[in-house]
Amino acid sequence: MKYEDILFEVRDRVAHIRINRPDVMNAFRAQTVDELIHAIGEAGWNREIGAIVLGGAGDHAFCTGGDQTGHTDGGYGGRGTIGLAIEQLQTTIRDVPKVVIARVQGYAIGGGNVLVTVCDLAVASERAIFGQVGPKVGSVDPGFGTALLARVVGEKRAREMWFTCRRYTAGQALSMGLINTVVGHEALDNEIDRLCAEIVEKSPTALAIAKQSFNADSESIRAIGALGFQSLALFYDTAESKEGVNAFLEKRRPAFRAPKGAR
Structure with a gap:
């Protein structure tokens, strides 16, 4: 596959995959999701x-979720239940037998926050900002983005993130367990490289077994998400x-509820 929306590079036995849409804060469209699925799958099953x-x-955004300019006619125009193969992307990250690390240098909002949740590990710059936005734009992630998030950060905090759509600093994300490490912005790539160097020298089979063993406890969320995305469609x-x-x-405040007397 020829990539247009992402960057793919392999160095020192580590695959570096980046959403390359900085003009829209790395929001993903259907093509972006398909390219990510392909690239993560290629890297994930490569023994090298x-x-x-x-x-x-x-410098500004990890990912800000679905590109709303492409959200028309009840979906995003691509394949998948909602016109984005987002369920397949999330499960690909979980299914590949490699440790997937989120590199968060800026905003991780909406679907971007969910990607951080689904990744095995996450390292963030001190400038990173996290949060959900779905209820502000008439959307939600009814699978890993809610149920798995609750397991990661705790039920009350996950509900707060979704019900209020507040934003959280890297320090707050660290304290709630959403990410593993916070470093100075300029030190982010060095920290990522250090972590990867630790991982690649470990037994790949042991890591793969450990990852799937961790996943087994939350695997039922996949089925819950499938039902939820049908409702979302x-x-x-x-x-x-x-x-x-x-x-x-x-760029205005939504009016989700009709005025009194309008119904």
Whole structure:
């Protein structure tokens, strides 16, 4: 596959994959998701590669989720339940027998925050910002982005993230267990390289078994997510969801509830 939306590089037995859409804060469209699935799969099943680093191009954003400019007519226009093969991307990250590390140098919002959640490890710059945005734009991640997040950061904090759509600093993300390490912005790549060097010298089979053993405890979320995304596809066809997208694109506050007496 020829990549247009991502960058792919292998060095020192580590695959470095970055979303290359900095002009839209590395928000993903359907093509981006398909390219990520392909690249992570290629790297994940390559015996010569010992770890995968997932990041975003530029200094400002890791990933800010789905590109709302492509969210029209009840979906994102590509394949998958909602026009984005996001379920396949999340499960690919979990299924490949390699440690996948999120490199978070800036905003990890919405679907970007979910990618951090799904990755095995996460290292962040002190400038990183985390949070969910779905209920502000008439959307939600009804699988790993909610249920797995609750296991990672705790039920109350996960509910707070989704119900309020607040933003959290790297220090707060570290304290709640969403990420593993926070470093100075200029030290981020050195820290990533140091971590990868530790991982690639370990037994690849032992790491693969350990990863799938960790995953086994939360594997039921995959089925929950499949049901949830079917519901989400129906929700995207509603006026309520479309109002969220339109308000975002028009840079105004959404009016999800009709005025009194309008119903």
